[in-house]
Amino acid sequence: MRFAPQLLDDIRNRLPLSEVVSRRVTWDRRKSQPGKGDYWACCPFHQENTPSFHVDDRRNRYKCFGCGVSGDHFRFLTDTEGLSFPEAVEQLAEMAGVALPAPDPQAAKKQQQRTSLTDVCELAAKYFRSVYLSPQGEHVRAYAARRKLSAEVQEEFVFGFAPPGRDNLKKALLERGVEEAMLVEAGLVIKPDDGRPSYDRFRNRLMIPIHDERGRVVAFGGRTMDPEGQPKYLNSPETPIFYKGTMLFNAHRARQPAFESKQAIVVEGYMDAIAVWQAGFKGVVASLGTAFTEEQCVRLWKFADEPIICFDGDAAGISAAHRSIDRILPVLASGKSFQFSLLPDGKDPDDLISEKGPQGFNEELAKALPLSQVVWDRETSQARIDTPERKAALEKAFDDLIATIKDERVRNRYQRDFRLRLSNLFYEESRRARGATGSGDRKQGGSWNQASGKQGRYEVRGFQSRVAAPETAKFGTERTLCAMCLTFPDLFDRHYERISQLHFTNELHQRFMDEYCRFSTDLKRESVAAYFSQLDDRFYRILSEVRGSELEAAEAPIAAGVHKWDELRHRLPILKMNPPEDFIEQMFVHFMDVIELEQLERELNEELEAVSENLDEDGWVRIQALTQSLSRRREECAREDQELAERAKRMRSAKPTYDQEGGAAAF
Structure with a gap:
C-alpha cells in the first residue's frame, strides 16, 4: 500500500516524535530540554550507560551519536517493534487521530473477500474447539495431556478436534449460513471434479488454527488421531488468505517477545513450537511444511537479527537445515543472518524439553552454529581434497555459493572467510600428506600454547615442535591484535592503511600481518588452490590458533560442534x-x-x-x-x-x- 507524502507529514506533525519514542526509553532529565523539543536518552538500539540518543521534535528526527542509527516516527516503530511500514502507518495514524483514506473499490472488494474467508475460518475454529471440549474429544484431550501440554496452552492455541465422518464441519457451517463455495475457497472442504458431493478436508484430527500476523485465523494444521493414518500432519492448502511460503506459525504471538529478547527460534512443526512456547521461549515460530523460503527469511529478520533455526539432529533435520542454506544466502544483508541449532541424538525440541527441561533446551540454543559454519560443514564434510583438481572443485563450489549473495559487503566478507578457511584446510591436508612430524622444519602450522619458562609448545593435532618463547614486552597486545584482525574483518578493512604501517616487535606477528595484508590485497583474486603454499608458514601459526584445525572440522559431522576462537576470548x-x-x-x-x-x-x-x-x-x-x-x-x-x-x-x-x-x- 502506498501512502501520500502529505498524509505521512500530517501524522508526523500531529504526533510528537518524543511521545512515540518515550514508550521505549527514559529521558535524561539533565540533558533534555522539553520546552525546546530536545530530548536525550540511552540508545534503545545498543548498550550504553551515557545518553547519546537524541530526539528533536522540531525536525521530527532521532539520531544516536554512539551507533549512528537515525530515522523518524515510522522507522522507529519498524525497527523497535518489528512492524511493517503499513502497520506502522496504521498505528501512528490512530495515535495521531488522522483518518486513513479509503482504499479504491477494487482493493476494497478484495479486502472484503479476505475478511469473509477469515470469518469462515474463525467459525471453523470455534466448531473444532466445541467438539474438542465435548465428550467426543476426550481421547484427543488425553493425547494433549500425554504430551504434557497444559490446559492454559491448549486454550491459548485454541486446540480443536475434527471428528471422524465425511462432512461434519460442512453441515455445521452450512447451518450457520456459510455458502459451500466459501468453505471450498477457504480450504476447509474438498469438492471432487467428478461431481461427487464435497467433503471435509480434516477428519479425525487434532486441529491447530494458523493465524496471520494480525492474529486472524487463516488456515489449520491437523494431526491424525488414527495410529495408521496418513499423512501424520496435514495443513490447509494455499488460499487467498493463506500463503505457506510467506507465513510462519505463531508469528503473531512471537513477534514482540522475539524482538524484545533479540532471539527468534524457528522449529520444524507447530507441535514443537507449542512445546517450546510453553517452556517459556515465547519468540518461537514454525515453518509450515514447505521448504524454507526467502520471504520467510526476510520476515524473520523483523523479529531478530539472527534467528536460530532449531531442527531435529537426525538425517532429515540436517538435510532440512542444509536445504535452507540455499534460500538464505541470496537475501543475506549486513547484520542479518541465521544460526543453526541441530539437536543431539536425533531429538526434536519437545523430546529435549521433556528430558532436560527449559534449561537443557537453552543450553543447546547457546551452542548454535553461525550460518557460515554450517555452509562450511556442508561443503567440506564429504569433500576430498587430495588432488589439485579436487581442491579446485571444492573452491569452485564455494565460489558459486558466494556468488548467490546479492549484498556486496556480505559477499566480500564470506569470500574472505572461506578463502582463509580453504587456505588453512589445503595447507593442513598438504602437510599431512607429506607425513609431517615434529621435526622442527619450516613446514609447521598450528596453534601457540604459551607455557611457563622459556619454551612454549606449538602443535597441530598430533604434530608438535619446540619454538622460542615470547620475549617481547608487547607480545600479548600484538597477538591479540592479530587475532582481532581475523575475527573482525570490518575493523581490519577500516584501519588497513594504519595496520599495514605497524611494526611488531615479535617476528611471528610481523610475518603474519605482512602475509595477511598480502592475502587481502595481492592474492585477493587468485585461486586458493594455486597460492596457499606460497604463504609463509608463520601465517598459518596465527591462523590455526584463531580458527582451529580446518582439517579436523572438515572430517567431523556437522552436529559435533565447531572451534570457537576460544584463544581470543580467553585473552x-x-x-x-x-x-x-x-x-x-x-x-x-x-x-x-x-x-x-x-x-x-x-x-x-x-x-x-x-x-x-x-x-x-x-x-x-x-x-x-x-x-x-x-x-x-x-x-x-x-x-x-x-x-x-x-x-x-x-x-x-x-x-x-x-x-x-x-x-x-x-x-
Missing part, C-alpha cells in the same frame, strides 16, 4: 559479554596505539644512541620533538586504557552472571 574475556561494536573498535584502536607507542619509544632510543657522542642543535630538536610526541601519546594511551576499563566495569556490573573463566585480562 579478552570481555568478549564473552558480547560488548557493543563501538567498544570492540575502541579496544582495537587502543591496541594499535599501544604498538605505535612502543615503536616511538624504539625510535627515541635509536635517536639517543645515534647522537650520544655528537649532539648538535638539529639532533636536539629531533629528540625534543620525539620526547614531546611520546609523552603526549603515553597520556592518550593511559586515558584510553582508563576509559575502556571503566566501560568494561559498567558492563560487568550490568551483567553479574558474567563468566570470569580465563583469569584477569585487559579490560
